[in-house]
Amino acid sequence: MQRRRAVNAVMTGLCALGLALALVPLVSVLWLVLSRGISALDLDFFTALPSPVGEPGGGVGNAIAGTFYIVGIACAIGVPLGVGAGVYLAERGSGRVGDVIRFTAEVLSGVPSIIVGIVAYGLVVLPMQRFSALAGGVALAVLMVPTLARSTEELVRLVPGALREASLALGVPEWRTSLRVILRTALGGIMTAVLLAVARAAGETAPLLFTSLNNQYWNWRADQPTASITVQIYNYAVSPYENWHDKAWAAALVLLLLVGVLSLAARLLTRQRFGAQR
Amino acid sequence: MTSGNGTGPKIDVQNLNAWFRNNHALRGVSLSVPANTVLAIIGPSGCGKSTFVRCINRMHELVPGARQSGHILVDGTDLHARGVDPVDLRRRVGMVFQRANPFPTMSIVDNVVAGLKLNGIGGNHAELAETSLQQAALWDEVKDRLHHSALSLSGGQQQRLCIARALAVGPEVLLMDEPASALDPIATAKIEELIRELREQLTIIIVTHNMQQAARVSDATAFFYMGELVEHGATEQIFTNPKETRTEDYVTGKFG
Numbered sequence: 001m002q003r004r005r006a007v008n009a010v011m012t013g014l015c016a017l018g019l020a021l022a023l024v025p026l027v028s029v030l031w032l033v034l035s036r037g038i039s040a041l042d043l044d045f046f047t048a049l050p051s052p053v054g055e056p057g058g059g060v061g062n063a064i065a066g067t068f069y070i071v072g073i074a075c076a077i078g079v080p081l082g083v084g085a086g087v088y089l090a091e092r093g094s095g096r097v098g099d100v101i102r103f104t105a106e107v108l109s110g111v112p113s114i115i116v117g118i119v120a121y122g123l124v125v126l127p128m129q130r131f132s133a134l135a136g137g138v139a140l141a142v143l144m145v146p147t148l149a150r151s152t153e154e155l156v157r158l159v160p161g162a163l164r165e166a167s168l169a170l171g172v173p174e175w176r177t178s179l180r181v182i183l184r185t186a187l188g189g190i191m192t193a194v195l196l197a198v199a200r201a202a203g204e205t206a207p208l209l210f211t212s213l214n215n216q217y218w219n220w221r222a223d224q225p226t227a228s229i230t231v232q233i234y235n236y237a238v239s240p241y242e243n244w245h246d247k248a249w250a251a252a253l254v255l256l257l258l259v260g261v262l263s264l265a266a267r268l269l270t271r272q273r274f275g276a277q278r
Numbered sequence: 279m280t281s282g283n284g285t286g287p288k289i290d291v292q293n294l295n296a297w298f299r300n301n302h303a304l305r306g307v308s309l310s311v312p313a314n315t316v317l318a319i320i321g322p323s324g325c326g327k328s329t330f331v332r333c334i335n336r337m338h339e340l341v342p343g344a345r346q347s348g349h350i351l352v353d354g355t356d357l358h359a360r361g362v363d364p365v366d367l368r369r370r371v372g373m374v375f376q377r378a379n380p381f382p383t384m385s386i387v388d389n390v391v392a393g394l395k396l397n398g399i400g401g402n403h404a405e406l407a408e409t410s411l412q413q414a415a416l417w418d419e420v421k422d423r424l425h426h427s428a429l430s431l432s433g434g435q436q437q438r439l440c441i442a443r444a445l446a447v448g449p450e451v452l453l454m455d456e457p458a459s460a461l462d463p464i465a466t467a468k469i470e471e472l473i474r475e476l477r478e479q480l481t482i483i484i485v486t487h488n489m490q491q492a493a494r495v496s497d498a499t500a501f502f503y504m505g506e507l508v509e510h511g512a513t514e515q516i517f518t519n520p521k522e523t524r525t526e527d528y529v530t531g532k533f534g
């Protein structure tokens with residue numbers, strides 16, 4: 001009895017220690033980014049263009065807008081493809097074709113993002129002869145598709161078969177049933193999956209380095225190089241200027257906030273969905 | 279096609295066999311159902327009752343590994359004849375399932391007209407929804423909250439909503455697969471009353487585990503056992519004077 005309690009206490013203690021150790025890097029990252037980044041952060045930082053070396057002020061407004069722009073392009077390409085593939089896998093993917101697609105998606109989701117960047121470079125940048133927001137969007141879309149497809153598949157499979165039967169028994173064709181009943185019912189979860197995919201894509205640097213490159217100015221043209229927060233952080237961080245290092249920290253904080261807000265929104269959406277079911 | 283062509287039965291099943299992979303679920307079933315009558319199908323679990331009704335709106339064939347042979351004629355036309363589209367057929371032969379399955383993302387009124395909306399069929403949806411809900415004896419209970427979620431209704435109300443939804447498509451035949459088995463006695467009574475009223479317009483086949491229910495609502499009763507049709511006749515005869523001993527044993531509660 002005494003021994004069992006002692007073992008129990010020791011084990012609980014070890015688990016708590018493991019948790020504490022796992023939290024150390026997370027907390028230190030958050031603390032470091034917050035403490036170093038907050039000083040350079042002001043309203044201008046969100047709205048202004050980057051300033052030249054040595055000049056005070058300036059911001060990463062164009063990079064924030066650029067990240068939204070590139071991720072927006074990625075969503076426009078990747079969400080229909082990923083969700084469509086997921087619905088196909090769930091509804092028709094029981095045969096050999098489905099297995100091949102599933103395997104491909106699995107392999108693709110394990111491909112390092114820089115390789116996806118090279119592919120986008122070859123597919124979009126070389127033929128167009130210039131770096132562009134479109135190329136960046138394509139690279140991020142390729143990264144989004146496999147995870148979106150797999151999570152959509154899981155979510156669609158969760159929709160009760162009784163709803164499919166109800167729709168079919170009303171004389172609704174299968175494709176309409178898939179789109180307007182099954183997909184509609186799974187939509188809350190799919191939105192969450194999309195938000196998480198967006199958050200992940202927004203944090204990518206490697207595939208953007210040689211696709212959308214960078215831009216010192218505002219840009220709204222898909223065929224022009226475009227700034228992004230991640231590439232901006234990279235450029236600031238590798239520069240030799242102390243003043244730019246501060247900006248890199250501040251931009252990192254902005255990116256963390258952005259990704260944090262997206263993940264939180266995804267969480268809230270999920271909770272709302274489960275709340276509604278009760 | 280309009281309901282009943284005056285001569286033959288509404289539904290004529292000839293030597294129907296059905297399988298799930300190697301499981302022979304229905305064995306040579308033949309029976310016919312006249313228009314505007316209620317046929318009750320009774321029998322122990324796993325005897326093929328559900329499979330039988332699911333063959334009539336061609337839902338059986340959607341199950342992977344399902345096969346069937348024999349003929350089912352609705353108004354004299356074979357369901358598997360060339361040019362018969364299962365999607366059109368299911369609009370003529372509606373179905374209500376054992377567990378109420380309203381669409382959770384739709385409001386009450388949208389659920390009722392879902393068969394039209396999902397197919398992009400226009401028309402006066404509000405009026406159709408009201409008529410269908412009235413037919414399903416649900417209108418008075420939901421008329422003040424038509425735009426609430428269908429999940430806000432009780433189980434019995436949800437099942438009547440599903441009946442209204444099936445009726446809104448304008449079917450000639452209604453298949454009911456144990457529609458009241460998950461409901462309390464009051465909700466069950468409402469559904470049974472509904473079945474008696476709907477007989478004026480429709481031909482109904484109802485699967486039930488409840489023999490009193492079969493006796494109360496049906497004109498004819500068919501007793502299935504191990505995939506075979508053991509006996510089929512007027513409901514009164516089946517319950518008071520069955521010809522087969524297996525039927526007698528079942529309706530008197532000796533097994534099943």
